[in-house]
Amino acid sequence: MSLDVALWLGQDGLVNGAIYALLALSLVLVFSVTRVIFVAQGEFVALGGLTLAALQAGRTPGTFWLLCAAHGAVALRDGAAALRAGSARGFGRSLLFHLGYPALLAPVLWLAPLRSAPAWVQIPLTLALVVPLGPATWRLAFEPIAGASVLTLLIVSVAVHLALVNLGLLSFGAEGVRTRPLSEARLSLGSVAVPAQAAWVVLFSAGLMAALWFLSRRTLAGKALRAAAMNRVGARLSGIPVALAGRWSFALAALVGAASGVLISPITTLYYDTGFLIGLKGFVGAVIGGLASYPAAAAGALLVGLFEAGASFWASAWKEIIVFGLVVPVLLWRSVAARHVVEED
Amino acid sequence: MTRLRLVLCALAPALLLPPAAAAQINVGVTVSATGPAASLGIPTRNTVALLPTTIAGVKVNWLVLDDATDSTSAVKNARKLVSENKVDVLVGSNTVPNSLAMIDVAAETGTPMISLAAGARIIEPVDAKKRWVFKTPQNDQLMAAAVAGHMARKGVKTAAYIGFADAYGDGWWSEFSRAAEGRGIKVVASERYNRPDTSVTGQVLKILAARPDAVLVGAAGTPAVLPQKTLVERGYQGLVYHTHGVTNPDFLRVGGKDVEGAFLPAGPVVVAGQLPDSHPCKAAGLEFVRRYEAAHGAGTASSFGAHAWDAGLLLQAAIPVALKRAKPGTPEFRAALRDALEGVRDLRGTHGVFNPSPADHLGFDERARVMVQVKGGAWQLVP
Numbered sequence A: 001m002s003l004d005v006a007l008w009l010g011q012d013g014l015v016n017g018a019i020y021a022l023l024a025l026s027l028v029l030v031f032s033v034t035r036v037i038f039v040a041q042g043e044f045v046a047l048g049g050l051t052l053a054a055l056q057a058g059r060t061p062g063t064f065w066l067l068c069a070a071h072g073a074v075a076l077r078d079g080a081a082a083l084r085a086g087s088a089r090g091f092g093r094s095l096l097f098h099l100g101y102p103a104l105l106a107p108v109l110w111l112a113p114l115r116s117a118p119a120w121v122q123i124p125l126t127l128a129l130v131v132p133l134g135p136a137t138w139r140l141a142f143e144p145i146a147g148a149s150v151l152t153l154l155i156v157s158v159a160v161h162l163a164l165v166n167l168g169l170l171s172f173g174a175e176g177v178r179t180r181p182l183s184e185a186r187l188s189l190g191s192v193a194v195p196a197q198a199a200w201v202v203l204f205s206a207g208l209m210a211a212l213w214f215l216s217r218r219t220l221a222g223k224a225l226r227a228a229a230m231n232r233v234g235a236r237l238s239g240i241p242v243a244l245a246g247r248w249s250f251a252l253a254a255l256v257g258a259a260s261g262v263l264i265s266p267i268t269t270l271y272y273d274t275g276f277l278i279g280l281k282g283f284v285g286a287v288i289g290g291l292a293s294y295p296a297a298a299a300g301a302l303l304v305g306l307f308e309a310g311a312s313f314w315a316s317a318w319k320e321i322i323v324f325g326l327v328v329p330v331l332l333w334r335s336v337a338a339r340h341v342v343e344e345d
Numbered sequence B: 001m002t003r004l005r006l007v008l009c010a011l012a013p014a015l016l017l018p019p020a021a022a023a024q025i026n027v028g029v030t031v032s033a034t035g036p037a038a039s040l041g042i043p044t045r046n047t048v049a050l051l052p053t054t055i056a057g058v059k060v061n062w063l064v065l066d067d068a069t070d071s072t073s074a075v076k077n078a079r080k081l082v083s084e085n086k087v088d089v090l091v092g093s094n095t096v097p098n099s100l101a102m103i104d105v106a107a108e109t110g111t112p113m114i115s116l117a118a119g120a121r122i123i124e125p126v127d128a129k130k131r132w133v134f135k136t137p138q139n140d141q142l143m144a145a146a147v148a149g150h151m152a153r154k155g156v157k158t159a160a161y162i163g164f165a166d167a168y169g170d171g172w173w174s175e176f177s178r179a180a181e182g183r184g185i186k187v188v189a190s191e192r193y194n195r196p197d198t199s200v201t202g203q204v205l206k207i208l209a210a211r212p213d214a215v216l217v218g219a220a221g222t223p224a225v226l227p228q229k230t231l232v233e234r235g236y237q238g239l240v241y242h243t244h245g246v247t248n249p250d251f252l253r254v255g256g257k258d259v260e261g262a263f264l265p266a267g268p269v270v271v272a273g274q275l276p277d278s279h280p281c282k283a284a285g286l287e288f289v290r291r292y293e294a295a296h297g298a299g300t301a302s303s304f305g306a307h308a309w310d311a312g313l314l315l316q317a318a319i320p321v322a323l324k325r326a327k328p329g330t331p332e333f334r335a336a337l338r339d340a341l342e343g344v345r346d347l348r349g350t351h352g353v354f355n356p357s358p359a360d361h362l363g364f365d366e367r368a369r370v371m372v373q374v375k376g377g378a379w380q381l382v383p
Helices: A003-034 A041-056 A062-084 A088-111 A119-130 A133-145 A150-172 A196-218 A220-230 A232-237 A242-264 A274-288 A294-314 A316-325 A327-337 B002-016 B038-048 B071-083 B096-109 B140-153 B167-182 B201-209 B222-233 B249-259 B268-274 B282-296 B303-323 B331-342
Strands: A186-189 A192-195 B024-031 B058-066 B089-092 B113-115 B133-135 B158-164 B186-193 B214-218 B239-242 B263-266 B370-375 B378-381
Touching: A003 A041, A003 A192, A003 A196, A003 A220, A003 A242, A003 A274, A003 A294, A003 B201, A041 A062, A041 A119, A041 A133, A041 A150, A041 A242, A041 A274, A062 A088, A062 A119, A062 A133, A062 A150, A088 A119, A119 A242, A133 A150, A133 A242, A150 A274, A186 A196, A192 A196, A196 A220, A196 A242, A196 A294, A220 A232, A220 A242, A232 A242, A242 A274, A274 A294, A274 A316, A274 A327, A294 A316, A294 B201, A316 A327, A316 B186, A316 B201, B024 B038, B024 B071, B024 B303, B038 B058, B038 B282, B038 B303, B058 B071, B058 B303, B071 B089, B071 B096, B089 B096, B089 B303, B096 B113, B096 B133, B096 B167, B113 B303, B140 B167, B140 B239, B140 B263, B158 B167, B158 B201, B167 B186, B167 B214, B186 B201, B201 B222, B214 B222, B222 B239, B222 B249, B249 B370, B263 B268, B268 B282, B268 B303, B268 B370, B268 B378, B282 B303, B303 B331
Parallel strands: B024 B058, B024 B089, B089 B113, B113 B133, B158 B186, B158 B214, B214 B239, B239 B263
Antiparallel strands: A186 A192, B263 B370, B370 B378
């Protein structure tokens, strides 16, 4: 193997690994706060990419209707709860937010010339459409059973994944899409000409990871999230609204997923069901990190990306087996070591 | 006068037979409208909706179920259609594993079945079970021979293969490697990737290291774009071939300028408008495209829907023959329909001329394929 090939493979593995690392971090975050293994994490990747592609093609993305339906359902639930509690004001406020939000987006989608709009308009709009689906998923599927066992939550999580995949098929169809790259330029690193988009992926991922770190370490909301993750009862006793923690973690998970989808959609073709495999590889990374430590999860995910690149060169037919087989020695080692990592350091 | 007689002929069965359920033909269709093969199943479902609801004066009910690209569901659908809906013929499904799984149901209940999947294994060899099974798509062998033949004409000495790590990719690999050997082309690399993969850099590097004159991408639909895009990105200058699995408008949309210049074998329907008037498939192809695009918009017709259209043409040819022997809804009618399907002669379909025989339940010849090149974002017939 020449140096060129090694550089190419390293570049490829790094780009994929960066996306896996983002997803691994958000899986760890969601798991530690809510004890939900968020199988549907990958679906937000697909939704992000497909929504951006629909905007660029001048179509109304199906995500808008998903958002309307999800918010409608949440408003109904909230409304019923508020009425039962006899709080007309709470009812009005919930209705205003959940129905007002899609109503605010609608004129932008229909009236603005989004097809020719620059990326800095299209991308935030994509995030605005996809991210609220995260908290809505939490409210509808997980919040009512938040106290259930990890296994029950996992089963519901699989159901949410299947529902979202098929809703994706319904709203976007079976065909793949690709979006316009942020820039067509190429950066040369020695003999290797890296597409600028690949560099964007790595830079954005690193930036997003830094932002997540800052959020969890330096802000009150982040500290509250961590407190809720460490000890729910203790957190509630010290006045942290634990229910909100679930919403926030799902919003972050949806943000990370949608942003990953937007980042990789110019590099690869995205389908309504692409997300699952990407999410699963992020999960392998997170498992390597023991589902608890953020740096270990990120490192594990990068390892998955590099392993995958190598496997696709040497034994492409066995690639997935090699990548998912990585979990086995890790689990063996962890079960022998039997040291549960509770804190993230 | 002639028209009056025609009308009378058409009405005759309706007048003679009692107006019971027996005067209807039920066609059970199972398609893969969701799951990995959804891009095949959706146009199939759309096409079935365009097929005639009366054949030879008898009402035809098309019952369509979705099997989610899952062979267990395909079998379940087939059983339900046969036992509950008493169908006279099964159509589907879109993938080889699903179709293979359905053969048992067809044979056990004595129901003719027309598969919409390509694999020759579905109908070969014709035995006690497979005597009930027909299909409309071309065998991979016919298409692989066309690819190897075109490569040889272009002076290709070495070729590489990259295909799906599934039945489709493996099937094409075995057919292509055999066809290439026959033409004296050396296959220097064989790589695999998965449909939802986001990167094939590793595989492409391996292929480039082998320096082939041509690369064949053994993949279906839009996922076939990624290997060629990666090849182009890495500055590959040789020829790129695809299989007929990519002939839908979305491949061109996603591929854009990256797939420009690619060669592929295809059913004549893909370039129906460019065929010489003497081509036997021109009329059927244009008719299908016109009907499909009238219902679903310009540029939407794909060759996958055309396979279902061909199944419709086969039934329109065979049902009148079978009606002479037995009444619909009976085992005798199903047996008669099977015999009639086997006896179809020179039926000009959208994909080829059907000449089934007891030994070959497809009966296509060289007229069932043309070579096509991607030029200016459209399919261009290679003369």
